[in-house]
Amino acid sequence: MTYLLLFYEFFKTGLFAVGGGLATLPFIYDMSARYPEWLSIGDISNMIAVSESTPGPMGVNMATYTGYTTGGVFGSLCATIGLVLPSLIVIIIIAGFLQKFQESRPVKHAFYGLRPAVAGLIAAAAFQVFKVAVLTLEKFSQTRSLADLFDLRGLIICAVTLVLLYLKPLKKIHPIVYILCGAVVGIIVY
């Protein structure tokens, strides 16, 4: 019964959470209110921290975590499959539709507006990570001194990576290499 419920609850989350991982959060909070034995508010903050410090999409991480703590390995499978299934179905339908109509003018026009918007949204996401990784806004709001606006270590790591990314002879290096170096440097300097 718990497995079915897990599947059902996360299926609902997958169906109604529009806009990516963070959009699942309100649903998870709602779940913890209705099933306190599944997870507490403290578990959720713990889960967010774990999701942010492990690879993979955040929504999947949260579903797996809740599923596991509630129903073990099978529980985490039920929760994760529940979360993913609505996307899979909806996108397959849309992809089929798009393939048929991608040459039609309204679809072309729609994407003409959408592509720059998505580039803007990626820029917005970059700004959000930049704020967390490089800026120390709390300290800045207290002291109002420009020197306290930036976390120097974060700023240097970010700037050096950016320069390396655009160096011609290094173009072949896989981004994961930079991420691993970032982890090592992080352990050393923080």
Add this chain to the structure above:
Amino acid sequence: MIVFADGAGKETAVKELFEMFLTFAKVGVMTFGGGYAMLPMLEREVVGAKKWATSEELLNYFAVGQCTPGIIAVNTATFIGYKNRRIPGAVAATAGVIFPSLIIIMVIAAFLQNFAEIAFVQHAFAGVRAVVTALIIQAVIKFFKSGVKDITGFVIFVLAFILAGIIGISSVYVVIGALIVGLIAGRLGRCKEQ
């Protein structure tokens, strides 16, 4: 390209599906910090190495994934999988992208309840976040080049950034708004045909 119907035998098709699963598992394991952090990896593995989609298609998929239910990573994987190998491809790509998370999170949930509080994990991730910031900035530049073609596009780009990044409006509304603007601009003949 339709599965099983492109002259390749059933064996090749299965091999390709497995390849798709593996590639997306690779993308899943290398993505730190959710949907957008996936872009540099998708660029490298799916657009660059495997040529399963173009940069422009990737932007299209992200746009659709943004205003349809579910997780963007899964939506994008499903799209690319379906485009190349129909429904089996969609399932293989999606299973691939969630597989590493399933394993990693199960291990953490089972053995490392206080994983996120371990000091060296926190420090490592402070470093990782700074690198991911640089990677996403690089993705912005790349997608700006392939997505913004004229002044209307530039205005949409700036507006989307301000609305979502500074004012904090949900990206769902930004995407729907941009879609409407695109349709109107198209009607007015402001849209360059590609």
